Amino acid sequence: MRAPHIVMPALLLERPIRGVKPPVVMRDDAGGDTEADDEDARLARSFAAGDERALEEAYERHGRLVHTLAARTVGTDRAADVTQETFIAAWRSRSNFDPTRSLRAWLLGIARFKAIDATRVVARTPIPSGEDGPEPVVAAEVDRVGEQLLVADALGELPERTRHLIELAFFGDLTHQQISDQQGIPLGTVKSDIRRGLQRLRRHLASYQREGDGDGSRR
């Protein structure tokens, strides 16, 4: 990969993204499920069904993501408590979890609430009477970090080739044709791989944003 040159995110959005036209390539109806999707779905179902092994597996797969959000928002000293509270709340409210959605995003959504709560306790911010909504500024910051971590984490779990192709397209700033030439992979495959990968990232992000709207998962 050649040395990345600096591109401001806004600029990246202002132009057609090198053959990746978002509204066209990321529709949900394209592409079949991957094995990873099946794995996610299986774990989500058994978690919702109350299988204790699913709690452990969810922790092993998503504990780092939850803990990283906690560490980045409340500090390393108190992060373990937030992570612990997150998984305990998630397990106790698992009946609120819709297993057709992203467990990763749902857990992170709960961690978001717990982190905001923890921040508020530290700051001794008074809770506005009549509602217990989070402080807007704190919430926005936690949301922002959460989205960044979620995308990074989900990217890391994509199939090896898909992740590599997305990295070449977005971080290496190559066109799909350049990637195809360089990797010796047919152009159609490059496009469909990237499309499917982005769809998965998009699904996690959509789930997480819905969590932020509040759906009773808060404990």
Place this chain on the structure above:
Amino acid sequence: MAPDGEQTAGGGDALDHRLLSLLAHLREHPVEMVDPPAFLFARIEAELRITTVSVTSPVVTSLDAAREARDARRTRSRPATWLAAAAALVVLGGVGGIATVQRDDPGSVVLASAQLHPVVAAGNEGQHNRFRGEEPPKAYAPAGEGFAQLIGDGGKRTLAIATKHLPDIPAGYKIEVWATDDAATTYHDLGPLPVATAEDATTTLDLPAGVDLTRSPVIELTLEELGSSSLPSSTKLLRGELP
């Protein structure tokens, strides 16, 4: 914000744009994930189980349940998952677990807890070698981890020990738990772990009268021959100090 020539922005487009923006951010700011501390899952399990058990019965009963679960595991085939081991970890908890114990049953309180870390082999040789002429087990690479918790219940004190990923224990050997001081001058034998293999184990040991953990706060797990004397061998597996 809409790119030139794109369709009218709806909710889906906003999401697409957000994703691309996040990827762009990631490109400039790679994320480093932070591992949770060891045994955090045991704490989570412990808190969930303490609460479940204590709804209908006091925590003291759950200690008995832990022993029963442990004894049951000895006799039937072992469900060797960490979760199964953690099922017996009823009273093992961190901050959250302590709070729960105190709230639900004032009689049973976690007094102190410590992580147990692998002992580096270089420091293992020395004054306590007791493998008289016998070939000691092959040297153990530092491995595994553990968690010790001192629990007070009225006048009675119990040490709960959990281990994970210990090396294989050869036939004819066991793992013994000791309390000692920083200088390793005096060793108190607290009892064996119910484990014959590398499986994850939990146990609770009643502290013998006369063992003062403020003077011997270092908890050590060693490899011992079955039927050996009351001195620890030089093969030390895990060690940690109660605060």
